[in-house]
Structures are given as structure tokens and as C-alpha cells.
Amino acid sequence: MTVFIIRRLLQSIALILVMSVLVFLGVYAIGNPADTLIAPDATEEERTAVIQHFGLDKPLYAQYGKFLSNALKGDMGDSFKFNEPALKLITERIPATLELAFAALFLTILIGIPLGLVAGFRPKAFFSKLIMGVSAFGFSVPVFWLGLMMVMVFAVILGWLPASGRGKTVGFFGIPVSFLTWDGIRHMILPAINLSFFKLSLIIRLTRAGTQEVIRSDYVKYAKAKGLRSSRIVLIHVLKNTLIPITTVLGMEFGRTIAFATVTETIFAWPGMGKLIIDSISTLDRPVIVAYLMMIVLMFIMINLIVDIIYSLLDPRVRLEERA
């Protein structure tokens, strides 16, 4: 077990290094940073001074080494636009994105699992067919289009909910959050539903498939034969056994949620890191782009590592396969 974890850990570190080289080369291939840093009317001496100051005259591998050692110290350079450390800008916006992502995940579980159970128990009922129709629709429709329609209907035409921003925030252990104020919750409803829609469709299908499989099993038949209340059968016998695949998928969906948060945040002007990266791309704010990409790579590799380790704990066959 320990060997397996150490091996996966080493693989992850190697992967982070490879990705950092790719991001470094990729972003630095866009253009010469000296052009953006130096005013066009600067003298030749000023030019060379700036180039030397940023180490741009050094060979590429030396520049990469400097980038890497700075990155390890938590220094990803300063944003051109805000004149603040890029990493600070991003970390400041992480809570907003995470809050939105967790709200979406919460909605997915709260709505998706009961609807999936209903559709699984009564596959022929009209309501179940309606649920499955909406879920098929949610699977193929682009997230951003759905967001626009929600803005159009609920914010512009009906005027029920605000369409942009985060609303009033309050400190929660020093982190500003929206979910503790009524105004914040009102702002969060539309983006959270938008972000959760795809996952919702997925969870409904998974729960339905799981339920249909489980209700045919012997232990559910036995529970029925014992004369247990159907609420007990649903909650204990069926739900518990369908939860295993649902948890796995939700864990892996978390990464997708962070990726699609860029879309939702742009539509609803939610001040998270997804909106920051889109703004930075349009203003060519290179340090912020590099810092964001490295953060995302790090986050994904960590998520994959954790999922793998949990898997190997749950399923010994994974470990055996690795050894073979």
C-alpha cells in the first residue's frame, strides 16, 4: 500500500514538472515579454537594463530554472494589469469559485438523487419520463446557452433574481462568503443552477440505473418479503447501494465543475478565478495566465491522485494490477 502511494506520488511530481515545462514553453512562445514590459520610447540602455533585470538575456533553460525556483517559493511574478502578485490575485478569488462549485454540487445531490430514485422506481410514470427527457436535454445543451436563457427569463423578463455579481458577502472565518446573507443567496441561485445542470442530468441517470439494478436484487426482494416499510427499503437498502458509484462520479466531476465555472462566472459576472483568467487572457496578463494554469494543473493532479488512492483502498485489485 505505502509503495503504491509513494509510486503514485512520484509519478504526480514528475507530471507536474512536465506540465510546468509545457506551460512555460507554451506561454513564453506567445511573444517576447520584453515588448510588453518596456515602453516603446525607451532608450537602448534602458532596454538592456530591463532585459537584464528580468533575466531575459539568459538561455531558455536558465530562465526556466529561475521560473521554477521562484514558483516553488510561491512567487509567480506580478500581474501586469493590477501590479500585484499573480498568485495573490488568484488565491483571493478561489473562495468565490469554490463557493459556487460547492453550491452546484449541493444542488446536484439534493435534487438529482431523489429525482433519480423516482425515475428508477416508476420508469413508466409520466413524471419519470419527463425527468429523463429534461436530463437528456441537460446532457447535450451547452452550459453557456442555458445560462443566457436563465438570465433572459428569470432576470430580464420576470425580474425575480439578480443576473450578475456576488451580492452582499460576510466574513466566515475571515473568508468572504455569500451564502450567509439573503442577498448573497439570491445572487447565487442562478449561477449555481446553471453550473449544476449537467451534473444533475448525469446524477439522475446514474441513480436511476443504480436503483433499477438494486431493486431486482435478492436482498431487496427479501426486505419486501419481510414486510419492511417501503421508505425503509428506499433509504437503507436501495439508496445506500446506489451511493457508491455516485460518490465516485461526483468526485471526478469536481474538476469539470471548476473548468465550467469559467463559463458560468463570465455570464453571471461572478468574481471567481474563472472570470479572472478570461479577463487576463483578453488583456494578455501573462503572469496571471501562467499562475492560473499551474494552479489548475496542480489541482487536477492532486484530485486524480486522491481518487486513485481512494480507489486502491476500496478495491484491492487496483493495487495488484499496478504490481503486475
Next chain:
Amino acid sequence: MKTMKFKDRPLGKALTEYVESPMAVAAFCVVVVFFLAAIFASQIAPQNPYDLATLELLDGTLEPMSEGFGGMTYLLGTDEQGRDMLSAILYGLRISLSVGVISTLLAFALGTSLGLIAAYKGGRFETILMRIVDLQLSFPALLIALVLLVILGQGVDKIVLALVIVNWAYFARSARGNAMAERNKEYIEAAKALRLSDVRIIFRHLLPNVLPSIIVIATTTVARAISTEATLSFLGIGLPITEPSLGLLISNGFRYLLSGKYWISFYPGIALVIVIVSLNMMGDRLRDVLNPRLKR
């Protein structure tokens, strides 16, 4: 084989079964109509939306069905430059569909070839290729495309390249998975015994037998590619303003949506959703028809 009736042959059988679902037939018809509309956009559009001489600025942001100064009726309204939205949608459809189809064909060719070679050759090549595929599929497609476009910049060629890089892995995984089941069968052994070349065995013997499941993936990949392109263009990092796809039209109309001028965004969005949903419905039906595991 020659004496068999059309409906008994594999292709005929699949087609007869496909036609049994009216929804799937409707989806197919919609897709055909949209493709024809895109191909003949310059013939059927009421105006050339990108010929500045034909645009009337005074007709800016007119509501659907309103009549402009030139006496022309704008069925779906106009944008802020007096551009007929119906024409803009037809031209946008052309760009969106070609990006989707071309990128899928390239990803299909690349992914399927690599997947088949991996399954046939095995060994180191297979291990490394499948590691790359697994690694890539563990990242969300939107994120990879976003990173690539940040590095590559904007442009039709660049978004096609990004979509190929994002989508080849799905084809590679499926081609290899299906070919694994085929590679030990007798007809491959027979072909080897005849000393046919590897290239011939892979593309004339293996490929036709894994094709059905790959066609299903190709159909849904076109839908996904169109959706991804629209999303990236909406975010302002996909296509440049000179190539107004449906996603860019929607993005352009977003500002006006908040002031109640819904049609600039709404109708291109409807066109996009109809195309994507129809393609996915076709893919679903094809999966039912072509998947041998679901038979009987």
C-alpha cells in the same frame, strides 16, 4: 453476398432499424436541412451580412418581423449594425458546422489510426499511447482547449487544431478497445498467414470491423466540437471577430440581452441548440442500432 437482399446486409439492417424510430428520423432530417442551409447560405440568405454596402445602420436592433428603411422585412430582427439576423445565422451555421465536421474528421483519422496500430502492434507503443490517452481524458476537454488557445492564439485553423487535440483521445480509446477484441480472431490470423502487409491488415481487415462503434463516437463528437467551439467563442478566446460563428453571434448579442433586446442572442442560440440536440439524438439511435451487445 451478392444475392443477399439490401435489408439483410449489415448496412441495410442498421438503416432499417434506424428508420424505425421517428424521432431519430426527424433528427436526421433536421441535420440535413441545417447542413444544406449552411452550404447554400449565400444563395438563400436575404442579404450578405458581411457586405457592409448592403447594411443599413438606421435599421439597427430592429425587432423580429419589422420592416426596415429599404423596405426589407427582417424575419428575426437585426443586430446593432442593421444586420439581418437570419442571414447572420445562416452564415454562422456555415462556420460552426465546418469547424465541427473538419475537426472531427481529422480527430477520427488520427485517433482511429493510432488506436488500431496500438491494438495490433501492442508492446511499448500501446502502453505509452494508452497512458497519454488516460492522462488526457482525466482533464476536462474545455480546460485543455482553453489552455491550447491561450498558447496558440485565435483563428479557425487554431481552434480546429485545439479540437483535434482534445478529441483524438476518444477515438483512440474506442478504436483500440474494439480492435483488442478483434485482433485474436481467425480472420486476422488468416490474413497474417497470407503474409498480407500490416498496413493492409490494419486498414482493410481491422478497421471495417471496428467502424460501427467509431461512427457513433464521430456523430456525438461533431456535436461536442460545435458546442466547445461555441463556448470558447462566447468566452472571447475561440474564433476571431472576422469569423462570426453561432457562438460569436450569441456572445455579441449578450450585451443587448440584458436590455431586453433578446433576439440578437436568442435566435443564434436556438439554431445552435437544435443542431447539437439533433446530432446527439442521431448518435443515441446509432448507438442502439450498431451496438452488438444490445442486440437480442
